[in-house]
Amino acid sequence: MDLRRLRYFAVLAEELHFTRAAGRLRIAQPALSQQIRALEQELGAALIDRGGRGCALTPIGRLVADEASALLAQAAAARERIDAAVRGQGGRIRLAYTRSARGGRVDALVARFRAENPYVEVLAETGWTAPNVAGLLAGRLDVAFVRPPVTEPGLRCRFVDTEELLLAVPADHPLARRRAIPRELAAGEPAVMWPRENGPGMYDRIVGQVWPRGGFNLVRHEPDDEQLLRAVAGGAVVAAVPAGRARALRVPRVRLRRFTAPVPTVDIALAYPAQADNPAVMRLLALLE
Template sequence: MGDARMTGAELDRLRSFRVLAEELHFTRAAARLHLTQPALSQQIRALERQLGTELVRRDARGCTLTEVGRLVAAEAGRALAEVDGAAARIRAAVGGRDGRLRLAYTRSARGGRVDALVARFRVLHPLVEVVPETAWTAPNVAGLLSGRFDAAFVRPPIDEPSLVCRHVDSEELLLAVPEKHRLATHRRIHRADILGEPAVMWPRENAAGMYDRTIAQVWPDGGFHLVRHEPDDEQLLRAVAEGAAIAAVPAGRARALKVPGVRLRRFAAPTPTVDIALAYPRDTTNPAVHRLAALVR
């Protein structure tokens, strides 16, 4: 009865027999199954031929089960529960309502639209197990290529043809300066104001595309004077607070950290920006990934 190779017709016979075993009346069972009584009788006879034994005895009040019939009814209930449960799990997975999503965040883009997007996904697909990690763009991309992650938030541009990269949001770059710096009182910072100023940045290998784009927008005419590397945004802003250097930082992260001794100033037009995107393998078959990507669109 638990044979996964049962045909559709055999499953139909078991379903019909299970209902008959509950009703012990052909007319009522046929009505529940939306069958005619002769059609139900035909299915039961076919099941008896298949098993080579009598399952049901008719009487004046309806029918009774034979000893074997009672055993078959119990086994049919278990077998059909397994089949129905498996079918429900498959439908849920195909619909993105079940399964697993190994999702990597990028350190510089927590909060804002990224967190709102994942929160929305969790509400719509509560049965999907989201397994989060946080790293920089470069290790996130490496994790996608190795199969460690199903999807990841990254700072584009990234040059990986095997990955889809969907734009999620754009974020303004601000200039972080020490509170006693000559530029701390300026409302808007012009590019010429910072030529040759000592600057602190995170390592380029964390996210090469974002690193190069930042320098191209903030120091378009050259004059980028790097004096120090720091591993993340918080340490970068602490270096600024010490008076060691200035730094170009994404607005959301910088404002959320609120490091004492740092003043955040906007640039004069054109406003420099960096992007955040959702990346995932182009050939992914994980339905949860496609559901998350659909929310981005």
């Protein structure tokens, strides 16, 4: 279907007057009439009821007007994407978030990238650090938010943020009455944690900071932070969780308590292949400089 004829018809459908539509299009009225008749012949249906002082759309004309607007908008957007690619501003980036780090600087970074690169298609998903690393190594992902340390030699990491670890305790637990919890009081408490294979580096860092002298009494596994907190709400276990995620979830009957100094922390980083050559990835990384 001729997009020029569709554009002419879309303007006529708005004006419902050949002279005014021709003026907007900056063409002669007979030329507009000729193009509309050619479109009607192409479609095999009348689109316009022509009157002495104006015109009206036929039922088919109203349908074509709606479809024409959608097609023209799609064509214009496609042209913008093509032009952006030619100027080096387009492309695609396959990105993975990590489940324990949404919000804060992570979401702000991606939002800024989208705003500054409107013609880059962002294909986003969410996973644990270990699957995200596997996706990068397999070439399925271009960048991924991860919880360091990440030691794979084929990947590089850029620091994004640090957040505090809190101890989640049941609302009626004696530790809930404290404003800050010494590590020795957490030792031996029945604890819930997600499986180590989800993110070995972060798992070991949490255990090493919260239970540095032993006493990590793991009694239960849950798949993610939300389920950890729900297990804590049940009243039988405690959990060490990143502050941002824990405060965002706001699970009832759970109290979040800080540790005494030194405050335990976990980092969030943006990982990417060492040989990355995707211009969109380079622009995302540049926002971290």
